[in-house]
Amino acid sequence: xxxxxxxxxxxxxxxxxxxxxxxxxxxxxxxxxxxxxxxxxxxxxxxxxxxxxxxxxxxxxxxxxxxxxxxxxxxxxxxxxxxxxxxxxxxxxxxxxxxxxxxxxxxxxxxxxxxxxxxxxxxxxxxxxxxxxxxxxxxxxxxxxxxxxxxxxxxxxxxxxxxxxxxxxxxxxxxxxxxxxxxxxxxxxxxxxxxxxxxxxxxxxxxxxxxxxxxxxxxxxxxxxxxxxxxxxxxxxxxxxxxxxxxxxxxxxxxxxxxxxxxxxxxxxxxxxxxxxxxxxxxxxxxxxxxxx
Amino acid sequence: xxxxxxxxxxxxxxxxxxxxxxxxxxxxxxxxxxxxxxxxxxxxxxxxxxxxxxxxxxxxxxxxxxxxxxxxxxxxxxxxxxxxxxxxxxxxxxxxxxxxxxxxxxxxxxxxxxxxxxxxxxxxxxxxxxxxxxxxxxxxxxxxxxxxxxxxxxxxxxxxxxxxxxxxxxxxxxxxxxxxxxxxxxxxxxxxxxxxxxxxxxxxxxxxxxxxxxxxxxxxxxxxxxxxxxxxxxxxxxxxxxxxxxxxxxxxxxxxxxxxxxxxxxxxxxxxxxxxxxxxxxxxxxxxxxxxxxxxxxxxxxxxxxxxxxxxxxxxxxxxxxxxxxxxxx
Numbered sequence: 001x002x003x004x005x006x007x008x009x010x011x012x013x014x015x016x017x018x019x020x021x022x023x024x025x026x027x028x029x030x031x032x033x034x035x036x037x038x039x040x041x042x043x044x045x046x047x048x049x050x051x052x053x054x055x056x057x058x059x060x061x062x063x064x065x066x067x068x069x070x071x072x073x074x075x076x077x078x079x080x081x082x083x084x085x086x087x088x089x090x091x092x093x094x095x096x097x098x099x100x101x102x103x104x105x106x107x108x109x110x111x112x113x114x115x116x117x118x119x120x121x122x123x124x125x126x127x128x129x130x131x132x133x134x135x136x137x138x139x140x141x142x143x144x145x146x147x148x149x150x151x152x153x154x155x156x157x158x159x160x161x162x163x164x165x166x167x168x169x170x171x172x173x174x175x176x177x178x179x180x181x182x183x184x185x186x187x188x189x190x191x192x193x194x195x196x197x198x199x200x201x202x203x204x205x206x207x208x209x210x211x212x213x214x215x216x217x218x219x220x221x222x223x224x225x226x227x228x229x230x231x232x233x234x235x236x237x238x239x240x241x242x243x244x245x246x247x248x249x250x251x252x253x254x255x256x257x258x259x260x261x262x263x264x265x266x267x268x269x270x271x272x273x274x275x276x277x278x279x280x281x282x283x284x285x286x287x288x289x290x291x292x293x
Numbered sequence: 294x295x296x297x298x299x300x301x302x303x304x305x306x307x308x309x310x311x312x313x314x315x316x317x318x319x320x321x322x323x324x325x326x327x328x329x330x331x332x333x334x335x336x337x338x339x340x341x342x343x344x345x346x347x348x349x350x351x352x353x354x355x356x357x358x359x360x361x362x363x364x365x366x367x368x369x370x371x372x373x374x375x376x377x378x379x380x381x382x383x384x385x386x387x388x389x390x391x392x393x394x395x396x397x398x399x400x401x402x403x404x405x406x407x408x409x410x411x412x413x414x415x416x417x418x419x420x421x422x423x424x425x426x427x428x429x430x431x432x433x434x435x436x437x438x439x440x441x442x443x444x445x446x447x448x449x450x451x452x453x454x455x456x457x458x459x460x461x462x463x464x465x466x467x468x469x470x471x472x473x474x475x476x477x478x479x480x481x482x483x484x485x486x487x488x489x490x491x492x493x494x495x496x497x498x499x500x501x502x503x504x505x506x507x508x509x510x511x512x513x514x515x516x517x518x519x520x521x522x523x524x525x526x527x528x529x530x531x532x533x534x535x536x537x538x539x540x541x542x543x544x545x546x547x548x549x550x551x552x553x554x555x556x557x558x559x560x561x562x563x564x565x566x567x568x569x570x571x572x573x574x575x576x577x578x579x580x581x582x583x584x585x586x587x588x589x590x591x592x593x594x595x596x597x598x599x600x601x602x603x604x605x606x607x608x609x610x611x612x613x614x615x616x617x618x619x620x621x622x623x
Contacts, residue, residue, distance in 0.1 A: 014509075014511065015509050015510060015511050018511045019422070019426050019510075019511075021418065022418050022419070022421050022422035022425075022426060023422050023426070023427075023432060025414075025415045025416075025418030025419045025422065026418070026419035026422040026423060026427070026432075026433075026436040026485075027432075027435075027436065027439075028415055028419065028478075028481060029419065029436055029439035029440040029442075029443050029481055029482060029485070030435055030436060030438075030439035031439075032439065032443050032478040032481065033439050033442040033443050033446070035454070035458065036443075036446060036450065036451070036454045036478075039454055039457045039458050039462075040450065040453065040454055040457075042457075043453075043457055090352075091352055091355060091356060094348065094349055094352030094353070095352055095353055095356045097349050098349040098350065098352060098353040099353075101349070102346065102349045102350065102353075103353070111353060111356070111357065114356070114357050114360050115356070115360075116602070117360060117364075117599065117602060118356075118359070118360045118363070120532075120535055120536075120539070120598050120599070120602050121363060121539075121595065121598065122538075122539025122540070122541070122567055122594055122595070122598060123539070123541070123542075124539070124541045124567045124570050124571060124591070124594075125363075125367060125539070125567075125570075125591045125594055125595050125598075126363065128367075128570060128574070128587060128588075128591045129363060129366055129367055129591075131574070132370065132584070132588070133366050133370075158359055158363070161356065161359070165356075189338050189339065189341070189342040190342050190345065190346070191338075191341050191342040191344075191345035191346075192338060192341075192342070194345065215445050218447065219445075219446070219447025219448065219449070219450070220447075221447065221448060221449040221541075221542040222541045222542050222567075222571065225571075226574060246447060246449045246542070249449055249453065250449055250542060250545070253453060253456075253546060254546070264453070265453060268449070268450045268453050268454075271447050271449075271450055272446060272450055275442075275445040275446055275447060275450075276442060276445070278445055279441050279442055279445050282441075
């Protein structure tokens with residue numbers, strides 16, 4: 001019966017169906033993020049109702065006596081992230097400057113490929129390398145057990161390096177060539193041009209690169225888990241073992257139930273909120289740039 | 294952008310000219326003092342410039358050094374083990390020495406293929422919507438926001454989410470399917486983005502020609518745009534496989550970390566290599582040669598990821614040549 005319908009109408013119908021199907025597929029991204037927020041929030045509810053926010057955001061993690069404080073892990077996440085960024089950012093932006101300003105053509109494509117490969121190294125492999133090679137080095141060099149904040153920061157620096165390099169490179173390449181030419185024509189040196197023209201012009205983009213690198217460092221789990229210690233204690237020095245939000249979730253989710261399990265989901269919720277905050281920050285920075293232009 | 298000139302002199306020369314014009318009649322002493330001053334500045338600027346050049350080159354060397362060290366160290370420690378067929382295809386041992394990782398290798402491939410089979414159609418569909426139908430609509434902005442947010446979620450959060458929704462709520466248990474569904478969401482933003490780039494690289498004239506011949510938008514997409522974008526989409530899919538086999542945090546609580554036999558049904562638990570390395574690390578004491586196993590597994594995993602990276606590039610080049618269509622840049 002359907003065959004008898006006008007072919008033109010059928011064509012339009014098919015177009016409509018196809019378009020809506022594609023829309024549904026595209027909406028999977030929205031559905032996905034909503035589902036993740038919903039389920040992680042739902043599972044963390046018991047922790048908020050039974051243990052309470054005051055308990056959750058305290059410094060004591062001792063499930064046996066009903067203490068579910070996550071501040072230690074939050075501090076661990078922040079410390080290792082800052083450490084990783086301090087080590088990784090200069091290296092990454094330097095690499096981006098090298099790629100865009102210094103490297104001869106052939107070196108450039110070789111180097112860019114290397115950065116891509118580094119981005120592809122699985123984090124468990126990097127963590128395993130940290131555990132088997134770097135931690136023993138640090139152990140003898142710092143006269144401690146070798147695991148801890150410093151080890152995690154070094155590993156994170158390697159992990160954020162490709163992310164920040166790639167985005168910084170795009171930001172530097174987006175600066176109009178005429179700006180640079182004008183500066184050089186005025187007699188400025190290459191370094192003067194980079195410092196006074198290129199970096200100020202690319203600043204919002206470089207900021208986005210660092211923020212996205214930060215997001216990567218906050219969320220990194222496996223590479224950190226193998227070198228962080230672990231210990232449920234605040235870090236007191238660079239070489240003291242601690243825990244991050246991600247490593248605590250990873251190591252205790254398997255054998256926890258009830259409120260403890262829910263408290264781990266609450267940590268997941270905090271991670272989700274942090275990553276959302278990063279996205280908002282990036283949007284704010286890019287919007288400013290658009291308005292300024 | 295390479296090859297900025299090292300012009301250190303020009304700026305100060307201009308200044309000197311100005312000074313000379315102002316200070317008439319010529320005062321020899323003043324001129325000498327000014328010259329010395331300017332020379333000093335010029336030398337300083339040249340020195341700073343040289344320091345900058347040296348710094349960027351050494352940073353680049355450190356960067357490549359790190360990559361080289363990571364690959365070399367992992368391969369030196371484990372490639373010997375990894376390339377032994379008895380290890381690669383062998384049965385794992387829970388207590389005895391000399392176990393292999395056969396089921397883990399199979400799990401990784403199985404999981405990667407299953408996930409790609411799920412994520413590529415959805416990702417390409419979403420990309421077609423974004424680049425061919427949506428333009429700058431409100432729906433498109435929403436999708437963009439969803440994709441951005443999704444790509445910012447830490448993988449361990451994907452893991453515990455997948456555990457709640459797919460493993461427990463859908464009742465799939467620890468299984469390849471639960472893991473594949475989780476990883477589909479995890480990889481959706483990237484697959485969508487690479488596909489979108491591939492679609493955007495198809496020249497507008499192709500579409501215009503097809504539409505001018507009376508084809509509808511969907512016919513144009515199906516017959517003209519998608520075939521031209523195949524190389525780019527394939528690259529994206531192979532790169533996604535690399536990410537899937539390397540993923541562990543999202544896999545540990547959805548698929549599993551240890552199995553004895555190669556999983557046949559997608560509803561069975563499995564143990565992809567990346568997750569099994571974690572198991573070997575945490576339960577290390579159980580077998581005395583756990584270091585050998587993890588070293589070998591890490592080396593094979595890295596080898597696989599590097600091979601997939603190469604394959605992605607190669608596939609793009611070959612397909613582009615074969616179909617004579619748009620080349621994937623980069």
